[in-house]
Amino acid sequence: MTTTVTPLRVAVLGQGYVGLPLSMRAVVAGHDVIGIDASTERVKRLAVGDSFVEDVPGVVLDAALNSGRYSVTDDALACEGFDVAVVTVPTPLHEGAPDLSYIESAARMLAPHVRPGSLVVLESTTYPGTTEQLFVPILEAGSGLIAGADFSVGYSPERIDPGNRTWDLGTTPKLVSGIDSESLDRTDAFYSTFVRTTVRVSTCRAAEMAKLLENTFRHVNVALVNELAMFAHDLDIDVWESIEAAATKPFGFMKFTPGPGVGGHCLPIDPSYLSWTVRQRLGRSFRFVELANDINDHMPDYVASRLMRALNRQGVALSRSKVLVLGLAYKRNAGDARESPAVALIHRLLADGAEVSVADPHVVERMPTDALTRRVALTEQELKRADAVVLVTDHDAFDYDLVTAQAALVLDTRHRLDGPNVEQL
Numbered sequence: 001m002t003t004t005v006t007p008l009r010v011a012v013l014g015q016g017y018v019g020l021p022l023s024m025r026a027v028v029a030g031h032d033v034i035g036i037d038a039s040t041e042r043v044k045r046l047a048v049g050d051s052f053v054e055d056v057p058g059v060v061l062d063a064a065l066n067s068g069r070y071s072v073t074d075d076a077l078a079c080e081g082f083d084v085a086v087v088t089v090p091t092p093l094h095e096g097a098p099d100l101s102y103i104e105s106a107a108r109m110l111a112p113h114v115r116p117g118s119l120v121v122l123e124s125t126t127y128p129g130t131t132e133q134l135f136v137p138i139l140e141a142g143s144g145l146i147a148g149a150d151f152s153v154g155y156s157p158e159r160i161d162p163g164n165r166t167w168d169l170g171t172t173p174k175l176v177s178g179i180d181s182e183s184l185d186r187t188d189a190f191y192s193t194f195v196r197t198t199v200r201v202s203t204c205r206a207a208e209m210a211k212l213l214e215n216t217f218r219h220v221n222v223a224l225v226n227e228l229a230m231f232a233h234d235l236d237i238d239v240w241e242s243i244e245a246a247a248t249k250p251f252g253f254m255k256f257t258p259g260p261g262v263g264g265h266c267l268p269i270d271p272s273y274l275s276w277t278v279r280q281r282l283g284r285s286f287r288f289v290e291l292a293n294d295i296n297d298h299m300p301d302y303v304a305s306r307l308m309r310a311l312n313r314q315g316v317a318l319s320r321s322k323v324l325v326l327g328l329a330y331k332r333n334a335g336d337a338r339e340s341p342a343v344a345l346i347h348r349l350l351a352d353g354a355e356v357s358v359a360d361p362h363v364v365e366r367m368p369t370d371a372l373t374r375r376v377a378l379t380e381q382e383l384k385r386a387d388a389v390v391l392v393t394d395h396d397a398f399d400y401d402l403v404t405a406q407a408a409l410v411l412d413t414r415h416r417l418d419g420p421n422v423e424q425l
């Protein structure tokens with residue numbers, strides 16, 4: 001990280017889980033940042049210091065706003081005069097195919113403001129070829145300039161892990177790439193003002209592929225232990241003990257743990273960007289990804305079937321039971337419930353006739369499942385009221401002693417609890 005920074009005018013398009021932490025870092029490094037987001041709702045909250053991203057505490061957002069070097073708006077014209085623009089907009093799937101409409105609209109918004117000497121960096125996770133074949137042509141068409149000759153373009157995938165207290169944006173090595181060597185140098189120089197280590201990758205395509213590989217690796221390994229957990233249960237072997245034992249090997253093994261399925265903006269989506277590309281470009285199927293999708297998507301159903309069997313042993317039918325689901329977020333200590341396996345599990349339990357209550361102190365936004373469930377606090381009364389409790393997301397904020405003391409039956413999908421009334425996944 002350099003110590004003296006030449007302040008740049010930075011526009012960050014997308015003020016979500018990726019764009020907001022990035023904006024805060026850039027402000028601390030000394031840059032002037034304008035955060036632009038298409039959601040008026042988000043902009044209104046951020047403008048008064050109300051952060052919805054756990055990794056950006058309100059005090060950090062307040063400090064940035066008070067510094068006079070950060071402002072947030074939904075007005076695209078505000079990016080006028082930028083030196084560096086970073087695009088951190090969503091890249092979801094639409095009917096199983098990559099939806100790059102957000103990247104396209106962000107590029108169209110930026111293009112009229114690109115000047116000779118500008119640097120534009122794409123951060124969104126996407127399939128190889130997006131930066132050069134989709135992003136650059138839109139910037140060129142809207143600006144009348146030539147990428148490489150007149151302005152620079154980079155790709156630098158984000159690696160943030162919300163809630164991770166060890167590795168953050170500043171400490172996690174950041175991949176940087178560019179459409180040519182000057183773009184690479186400039187992208188590297190920009191991130192080096194607030195990231196400790198940058199890793200230069202020779203092409204945007206290789207950097208785009210690297211990001212997809214990272215998430216596919218995790219997705220496939222989670223599927224492996226999820227399938228193992230289902231077999232181990234039927235074989236009457238404690239899979240958690242086997243995993244812990246295997247993890248004592250100091251080389252050649254990396255520990256992954258089973259769970260109720262995968263969620264968030266990355267694991268359930270990014271590998272499909274890769275398999276889609278392989279199918280489109282090569283006409284072949286990426287079998288590892290498809291198998292992993294199949295197994296991980298099945299996990300909420302499996303959890304529901306395990307709960308049904310556990311309730312049966314107590315003489316209670318799932319269709320007449322009251323179930324308390326602990327955790328709505330897709331991961332521990334986070335408030336993000338996008339693609340959460342908890343939502344799939346809740347729908348399955350409701351379809352089977354259960355009455356479902358949900359406790360999650362981190363998820364504040366309203367969820368579509370709210371109309372069908374009760375959102376409750378984790379109390380002794382709620383635990384006693386339920387025929388069964390399912391621990392889906394093991395937030396540190398939950399009082400686990402209270403759970404094991406008061407619940408009639410607990411299905412623990414995270415291996416967090418112990419006791420005669422606790423059944424492990």
Ligand SMILES: NC(=O)c1ccc[n+]([C@@H]2O[C@H](COP(=O)([O-])OP(=O)(O)OC[C@H]3O[C@@H](n4cnc5c(N)ncnc54)[C@H](O)[C@@H]3O)[C@@H](O)[C@H]2O)c1
Nearest residue numbers: 014015016017018037038039088089091105106124125158
């Ligand atoms: N969340 C993560 O942990 C994570 C980690 C690594 C990479 N990523 C990737 O980063 C990208 C962004 O993810 P995120 O989690 O920050 O998404 P997000 O939904 O939290 O934030 C994206 C924001 O972009 C805004 N937006 C959409 N179109 C826009 C436009 N044209 N101009 C300005 N703003 C616009 C949306 O309103 C939203 O607030 C995705 O490609 C994702 O795969 C996410």
